[in-house]
Amino acid sequence: MKAIRRFTVRPVLPEPLRPLSDLARNLRWSWHAETRDLFQSVDPERWASCDGDPIRLLGSVSPDRLAELAEDRRFLRRLTAAADDLADYVSGDRWYQSQSAELPAAVAYFSPEFGITAALPQYSGGLGILAGDHLKAASDLGVPLIGVGLLYRHGYFRQTLSRDGWQQEHYPVLDPNELPVGLLREADSTPTQVSLALPGGRSLHARVWLAQVGRVPLLLLDSDVEENDLGERGVTDRLYGGGSEHRLLQEMLLGIGGVRAVRTYCRLTGHAEPEVFHTNEGHAGFLGLERIAELVDQGLDFDAGLEAVRAGTVFTTHTPVPAGIDRFDRELVARHFGTDAELPRIDVERVLQLGMETYPGGEPNLFNMAVMGLRLGQRANGVSLLHGNVSREMFSGLWPGFDADEVPITSVTNGVHAPTWVAPEVFRLGARQIGAQRTEDALTVGGSDRWDAVADIPDQDIFELRRVLREQLVVEVRERLRASWRQRGAGSAELGWIDGVLDPDVLTIGFARRVPSYKRLTLMLRDRDRLLDLLLHPERPVQIVVAGKAHPADDGGKRLIQDLVRFADDPRVRHRIVFLPDYGMAMAQKLYPGCDIWLNNPLRPLEACGTSGMKAALNGCLNLSVLDGWWDEWFQPDFGWAIPTADGSQTDPDRRDDIEAAALYDLLEQRVTPRFYERGQGGLPDRWIEMVRQTLTLLGPKVLAGRMVREYVERLYTPAALAHRSMDADSAQELAAWKARVRAAWHGVSVDHVETSVAATTAELGTTLSLRVRVGLGELAPDDVEVQAVSGRVDGEDRITDAATVPLKPTSGPDLDGRWVYEGPLSLDRTGPYGYTVRILPAHRLLASGAELGLVTAPSQDAVEGAGVLMR
Secondary structure, eight states: OOOSSOOOOOOOOOGGGTHHHHHHHBGGGGGOHHHHHHHHHHOHHHHHHTTTOHHHHHHHSOHHHHHHHHTOHHHHHHHHHHHHHHHHHHHSOOTGGGSOTTSOSOEEEEOSOBOSOTTSOBOOSHHHHHHHHHHHHHHHHTOOEEEEEEOOSSOSOEEEEOTTSOEEEEOOOOOGGGTTOEEOBOTTSOBOEEEEEOGGGOEEEEEEEEEEETTEEEEEEEOOOTTSOHHHHGGGSSTTOSOHHHHHHHHHIIIIIHHHHHHHHHHHHOOOOOSEEEEESGGGTTHHHHHHHHHHHTTOOHHHHHHHHHHTEEEEOOOSSGGGSOEEEHHHHHHTBSTTSBOTTSOHHHHHHHHBOOSTTOOTTEEEHHHHHHHHOSEEEESSHHHHHHHHHHTGGGSTTSOGGGSSOEEOOOOBOHHHHSOHHHHHHHHHHHOHHHHHHHHHTOOOSOOGGGGGSOHHHHHHHHHHHHHHHHHHHHHHHHHHHHHTTOOGGGOGGGGGSSOTTSEEEEEESOOOGGGOGGGGGSSHHHHHHHHTOSSSOEEEEEEOOOOTTOHHHHHHHHHHHHHHTOTTTTTTEEEESSOOHHHHHHHHHHOSEEEEOOOTTOOSOOTHHHHHHTTTOEEEEESOHHHHHHOOGGGEEEEOOOOOTTOOHHHHHHHHHHHHHHHIIIIIHHHHHOOOTTSSOHHHHHHHHHIIIIITTTTBHHHHHHHIIIIIIHHHHHHHHHOOHHHHHHHHHHHHHHHHHGGGOEEEEEEESOOSSOOOTTOEEEEEEEEEOTTOOGGGEEEEEEEEEEOTTOOEEEEEEEEOEEEEOOOTTSEEEEEEEEEOOSOSSEEEEEEEEEOOTTOSOTTTTOOOBOOOHHHHTTSOOEEO
């Protein structure tokens, strides 16, 4: 019989055990080994059956066992120590508190998904895991962050396979009362609500759930409340589900409702108001509109509000392809804003202007969330050095007239939260070497360029560590594979072969990630005979563990999974290659440490960063990857291999896959497997162990989320906070009025004549030229602009590369024609083909970049004739 109503019955803990509840409710347990060990000791069997979830454990442990523990003095001592440690962790000074006083009072961090722990399944892939690691690292560093997201009643989907290997999706209902979250409540204990106005006089209401991530509060908005109609209740049903209007409502709730939730949280708790708002990808971009509306209510006009909001906003883009960005029909967005819907104080046309693709190649009727994010954020970044370059190219239309390398999008390479992803065995090896506290500091705060202490770990210890981790993976794979085959309909009698799947002494390759086509899950199948030879090699076999989910609407991705599953089902190779369904955090935490090689073969440059290889590296796993994302930035032959790419613009996609797959097979056959199986005089794979050592020594400190968050604090959050503080109402009005005046008058700005003190086309290194430039400023004054000389080497088409800029100074003017003369020196500091030009940019003390307005004036052809523009 089916229940007509469901309750969650919570246990009543004996008084001595009350701290267990606090420990379970703070998600620090998910990366704090001592706290997890404490919960495991409550009831080891139940802990395992609850998948390591303390909330479920405490909800199912027997009263007799609780009574027994309440009398167990040894357990109570451990409980007191854990509770005291947590109290010190959340209240004591950390890295952030030791920095200068100019840091932000608080930062609000918005993301559509957060991967904190498998016990809170609110993530689908890399974006969410990155957001979770960002929160955890901020907590470890003491950064006063407030996380903001949505609470999805079904989370992302659970994945199983049909008998013929087709992905099947399941959406289990999540009861928030059974999750490690609690309702945010008003002073009178009623649940806090935020509301949005919808077209036709309707409303969208949401409760706010609070997850405590160490020191960091994470606010999760939930529309499944009685005050909503059925349609509105379903707004937060699934992560990345539904049609355009469904997604738009999710993103309005995240951005607009999220700001309202932050304001409420700060009012109720006394938490400092955020000075900086960080938009993790475009989904939360509407947060800027809500903040403008707040300022409009305080008396600012829209343009001044926009400037004030931009100053304190950071936007991070994660996608290297336009197709990965949320875009909405103009009319759909227009219907949800204005007098009959949300933000009635703001003209709908001003809302639309922020997101419209009004640049060459754009779709003029589409509202682009990333474009809005860039227009609302004074500071923006990609997530690796290469991705920064790709992003500047991709969005260069927003800054016409500027070279792509001057587009104001920087990069902060992602990192991963080491305490979450490093296997306990690896941590213990480090602690044995330098002590537990130093190891913990190295993994969280970071700061060093190298982990030189790794050099002192004996080869035998590294070799044994890697084998132990591989053996644990073999056990895990067999359990998961057996469960998967049972779900596919197999009986126990036909699954005896699973006991022979994988071998703890065979080179193990891991490949696990989402399954869009560009990640090329099945590149390894390109030449099946060569793959068979690798898997079944008599002396140097390899084994491969594969996992990943395709988006529910992506049949192409599902076909890739089916192809791989059918290959892995072949009795000839099924002991050497496996596909594990339902890839998630719990599986990943076993997979990364247990693999010897982490394989990544996307189409370059479509991997924005790709952090899975970082997690593997922290466990001594070597990377074998296309030079994309972070690997392009940090690859060295000392600690991995680069798969050559055939990414010329004329290469046919099929041919490209053939070439790159052949390169992958060659690397595995000729370099990787011989290195793994080759033994030195002591019977150990000395050269392989040295590569593991170099991976830990040189890559370890770089790939940390602690390093990443410190970079955000120093390079983006602090400048944004300073800009926010300087942008009071008067400054915002001044800047908005100045921008309007400059835009209106820019047509009158010109470079009329350029001359130099040297007329020849050759000059000696170290020569200093004198430049003299006559410019027209129209209705503008010299204080409104900067006239620059731009110089550097030139390519075959006379384009300046690696440019340096020098400001020129006004020396006279205006003349009778309203012209000004600017002069300055130009040093020839490089040999070879060399060139210069002159340009005029808007200039104001409150601009973050000269490119901010997207306005630039360069000389006409008439102005440069005879100016000696090129030195050869």
